[in-house]
Amino acid sequence: MMKINLSKVSVLSILISLLGFNSAFSQSRVSTIRPELLKKVTKSAPSSAELDILNSPYASWGVMPQESSSINLVDAWKKFSKKQEVVVAVIDTGIDPAHPFLKDNLKGAKGSASSTDYGMDFSKSAVNEHQPIDQHGHGTHVSGIIKSVFPDVKILSLKYYNPRASGQDNLDSTIKALRYAVEANVDIINYSGGGPEPAIEELRILKEAERKGILVVAAAGNEESNIDIKKNAYYPASYGLSNIITVTAHDQSLHMLSSSNYGAKSVDISAPGYRIKSALPGGRSGFLTGTSQATAFVSGVAAMLKSQEPNLSAAQMKQIIVASARKETTLAGKCLSGGRLDAAKAITTDSQEISGRKVAQRDPGSQKKKAVKGKIVYRLAK
Template identity: 45%
Template sequence: MKRALIVSLYFVVILLILSTNQSRWFHPQNTKNTKSQAPLINQAIAFTPTFVNSYRTDPQLFRSWALTETSPLELQKAWSISQGNKRIVVAVIDTGVDYTHSDLKNNIWQNPGEIPNNGKDDDGNGFIDDMMGWNFVANDPYPADEHGHGTHVAGIIGAVRGNGIGISGVCPNVSLMILKYYSPNATGKENLENTIKSFRYAVQNGAHIINYSGGGAEFSKEEREAILEAKQKGIIVVAAAGNERQNADIHAYYPASYDLDNIISVAALTPAKKLVDSSNYGIKRIDVAAPGQNIYSTLPKGQYGYMTGTSQATAFVTGVAALALSTYGTLPSIAIKNILLKNTQPTKSLQGKIKTGGMVNAYAILKQIVAPLEPVGPISTFAQ
């Protein structure tokens, strides 16, 4: 079975048919150019509610329907509670990221144990000069993005807010760890191997949340073990449901379909609050839905554009999870996941399609977290 990646650049549609060995891939439907676990706060952050004119500070924000006042995410209200915290490290496992992009560069993770460009492995983690992550395709410390998918995903999660240009990410104060696993020239086996390496790097180097906007139909014991290691460190993995128009309860899509409770699997929504036609679904295996159609975000070389798919929806949920951890960093990952899923917005079109029958709502989640909380199970490594 062949896999298709459909991309439109500069209003020219390019159809790329990936060979059958490309079993690990991402599928944006449409693009238009226009060391230890990092320490977290030990108590809720005091944040004075204040509404900022986002359209002055981020002049292209209006192009993303998911970020406006009428969005089902209610992000404008959520930002009155929290806009994130740079202590939160989100690993973006993808095609790389344009780490020089003006709307991203101030939110790129900086490895605290590494001295840049000295040719040494200062922190002893096995990687030389890995200041912002790693390129597992080229095996070097420069995870640049030649495709655009990873940069688009990163912008949704954590584009800088209030800098007078572009857009804002869902969690505009965050540290983005860049892990490049994907190459269109690699075999499916190579992409999967690089995925597993990326997961293990994130686990071993301080990530609190892992965003994986890709996947495939093959079960991998080693990949599952890597995500289990993430669970043991209190790390949430937010994974795309996939874009095959299939019931994932019947046709599994990994890693979203692994039976691990630190995974949040995400389907894609249209502005009309319906599943995107291509989105996978499944009442047992898919947890929640988020905006995923015609999403405006960052692209390489300082550009911006639109993409559609569960990749984009996944990034929105990752951003909301980062806001939640920023607000109350001592909660274990399973508690954050439970709060996120229990505070979804019920949506008629999603009933019987996904586990929660609803879409993510950032404001509802943050309101729940800033309310007085009873202890929830053992405190995870987030608090250490």
Template identity: 35%
Template sequence: MSVNDLFDKSDNIELNDSVDIEDESTDQVAVAPKREMESPEFQALVQELSSTMGVEGITYAPNEVIVKLNPSIASTNQINALQTSLDAKVKESTQTMGIQLWEIQGMSVAEAIALYGDDPAIEYIEPNYIGSINTTTPNDPEYNRLWGLNNTGQTGGTPDADIDAPEAWDIETGNNVVVGVIDTGVDYNHPDLNDNMWTNPGEIAGNGIDDDNNGYVDDVYGWDFANDDNDPFDDNSHGTHVAGTIAAEGNNGIGVTGVSWSADIMALKFLGSSGSGSYFDAIQAIEYATMMGADLTNNSWRGYSFSQGLRDAIAMAGNAGQLFVAASGNENNNNDTRPAYPASYNLDNIISVASTDDDDRRSGFSNFGSTSVDLGAPGSSVYSTIPGGGYGFKSGTSMATPHVAGVASLVWSDDPTLTAQQVKDRILATVDPISDLQGITVSGGRLNAYSALTGSTPPPVVPVIFDDFDPDVDNSQWSNITK
């Protein structure tokens, strides 16, 4: 809807008494009467403009417009009339371009543009937008420790051997994409995680009733399948560390930031305090994430025995449109010849992740596989959240995997219409090629968040397999349950 279209609907356009006009019609400035500004049509146009302009005072300066008059049409009286109607004064002018900055008091910026955007005396009128080079650098005090997000050489590594997170945050910092963390639980009280915890909208906490009839009573943050209770609190530290890399709250002035500043973490505990758990508990956790609508899950764990039940659960998640991001393992193993599960199941919805260090080399412990491991991501000496409100370093493909899960959540935040396959394909097609992963991973490269957001959706990638685990976790029980 144009302003002219709006005014043409009125048979009697009045002129504001405070505006001077010339005798000739070519010099007249039509100033909308108050009743036109209050009309539903005008307000709808203002609302439309406001939604595209952003937030006044944040994305553009309040009470200011940039104006360029049409010198072949605008007369002195017309200019005076415009400034009077806007209660405007010229704050600054360019030297040679004829562009002025007007301070307005008579109406909002959106109203001014709606009224005079089509006026022939004005070449253009627009907000005075605010630009900054720092808007996407979070104020979290430990951010500089996160070399995997932004490597400046702060750890002695190679600058830019990172996922280009600040560049990605120029485009998208995340929203409420639900990421299930299938792990040792999550410290849902951690000050850097508590605001980004998923909560079950269908459950009333503490009433002892299965309000949403999903088979789980008081499952507020998720479920503890290891102990069969509704408290998925982390008694190991592994899951909380993983969750922080995915979605520690960004720009909150506390600790660190996740790849996504505001994804929702669903806590699904199946690994006990020792870091081990059963396949059946994992199957239940995957089923829960699928049933409760998680967009993707992070799986920083592995075993070396095939389970049809586990494969079926992951396939069911894929049929529901869910990504399954899995760690490849930490035994310097070739997963092509000795599969590590769940990463090595040949399912389209799995992304299998290797670990890289701050020099863009494959971490010495990381598993690999030219057909079974998809890509690398930072996994050596990663700093993140740990239970009790603290922070610490861990290494492993378990730490690389949440970087990929975080980027997947950013891509979905930016374009919710993408399918799981499209998100996966885009991530794999936009890696930074690195020599250490050439020939031993499907993509031959390391994760790049910025490229994943800006790259077009590529042709489908041939389905591959996936894998992972972490040296910080005792895997002895896996051996017991898989023999």
């Protein structure tokens, strides 16, 4: 069961269990930024909007310049040049449309977001199709991380999760959300979820996303397993497509979380995932832990890349992010890159430098498992 620490929140709201959450609270603390320290660390001050992010109650150690284990975001901001709007579809538990940290970043299904249209709800027994309200917390938290990395991002919230629905129903809802995102031609899909069972229709849609050049950022999962091993395969991460980048999680000491899945072939990179602070419904903030959170950091950097170089394909974005990873001995053998997300290096990597490299791609057929009736626990943490 995942644990969170919130300010001004009831004990009942502390218990949440969804993919991407796992507790690992034996690891290091989270610090907050001090303006005087920011001045010492950065060569030039960030913009007012970026400084607002760093000083907000919704920013985590993963973006802080004084944290050596962060994603090196401030340097990325200084070198970044926005050229177009980027839409990230967040397939999750929905979003808080009135959250002060997120309300200006939302995109509606019909265009600009409004109180009656701020995404799509594909979950079982959905009441308002265009109002994917987050009654869980996970989707708002993940969206907040993406925004903390790229303040100008547009988020299309696509809700799939109903806590009272079966695993099969939640999988069916996921497939509907994926289909919608691909047909809408979003730039990036953040899917901080997954499960042990492959689905033919899900794979078909993800291949269509691959054809369209849509990057899918997927969580490696939290089963403490090596997903290179066939019996431990985790989907959609294990489909092995060239447009899927799979993310595991590390803490401030640069060690992979004990709860995280890993794989030198099946997992691409690591990002911050321990006690990550971000937005929660009701205008609140709180700490969550897991590969879900790590995935959101990668989606944020991918969105910056796409905004700066609109012609980048999904495969190129994946190549850049993996090739620019900062190598760490603690992550060697745990993921393909053997390293962690470095936003500044990714932003400054010339796409021509990696244009001749072969995209890391695995044969989906090698990971297929025969589905067992009644075994589907798709989209739920253990």
